[in-house]
């Protein structure tokens with residue numbers, strides 16, 4: 001027996017599927033339509049602004065809540081987009097990415113035994129983040145094939161222990177979005193309760209077909225109980241920069257910062273100095289949905305030459321494709337075989353469920369150069 005043994009706090013958790021599939025893609029020299037990141041260059045002006053900030057000496061700690069001039073610009077942006085009156089000093093905290101913002105919000109609120117409503121399929125960090133806090137994920141399936149929320153099912157799953165409802169719009173992995181009907185349902189369910197909302201809105205600008213992003217920020221009665229999480233990585237095509245922010249009312253933010261200050265304290269400073277300037281170029285985010293929609297449409301059109309059948313994607317980096325008519329293989333087996341034998345990596349939808357599941361659906365990331373999408377589809381046509 002070794003002297004040191006460790007008892008896992010997450011015994012059922014392995015390595016995230018994104019790392020697994022990206023490693024397999026690299027090993028087999030496959031085109032990576034699995035993990036969600038763009039394969040094209042980000043805006044060079046923003047790169048230049050970071051360089052400038054470094055050369056100007058902006059390389060030391062900034063305020064633990066974030067660079068004040070950046071949080072002020074963010075408050076202005078939220079006013080412009082969602083008519084939300086957000087106080088930059090008390091209600092916005094810059095974080096090292098959206099994932100960290102989500103983890104911190106959960107850790108701020110959850111106590112052992114608390115229940116959290118989570119819709120499945122769910123982004124893979126949510127459930128481990130809940131469990132590590134000793135809380136209990138209450139899993140509610142989204143309704144196939146629209147991946148919408150069954151609010152009657154939500155009502156029957158609310159208990160005296162329900163501490164939080166987690167939402168994600170636009171949704172990873174399905175590309176579904178919340179509608180005004182969903183907002184009305186949510187409002188009526190949480191009214192007069194102590195239930196918090198965690199709203200993961202990292203894809204706020206990646207919304208297609210002129211649809212409206214239903215941010216919690218639009219609704220003061222929802223916002224008073226919400227932690228809303230964002231990521232600059234998705235907005236500016238720099239996922240590796242890992243910078244994001246959490247917006248929450250002052251009382252919630254105060255507690256959030258107690259956790260944040262002893263975990264991270266403050267985030268990368270030159271990037272904040274650069275973003276504070278770049279964020280003024282509104283067209284960068286206002287045109288993003290239309291630009292990425294073109295990629296979705298192009299990929300969808302190319303994929304018609306294959307046996308994969310596309311499900312609707314209204315937002316995010318992703319579209320689900322069914323292969324139910326083409327193969328009996330389970331999702332994971334097929335995702336591995338497509339990577340090894342056909343040279344295209346994807347993510348099996350089952351990775352976003354807690355229990356074994358097999359809908360014969362794979363997730364494709366289409367935020368890639370046209371040439372990448374063309375080559376990937378050429379390969380998939382052989383399947």
Ligand code: PMP
Nearest residue numbers: 097098099123172202231233244
């Ligand atoms: N939530 C969802 C749904 C995501 O897809 C991502 C992407 N990684 C994140 C949160 C986290 O973003 P970040 O890379 O800024 O941590």
Ligand code: GLN
Nearest residue numbers: 018019034035036037172
């Ligand atoms: N959000 C990205 C995705 O869903 C990946 C982020 C990660 O690798 N953790 O593919």
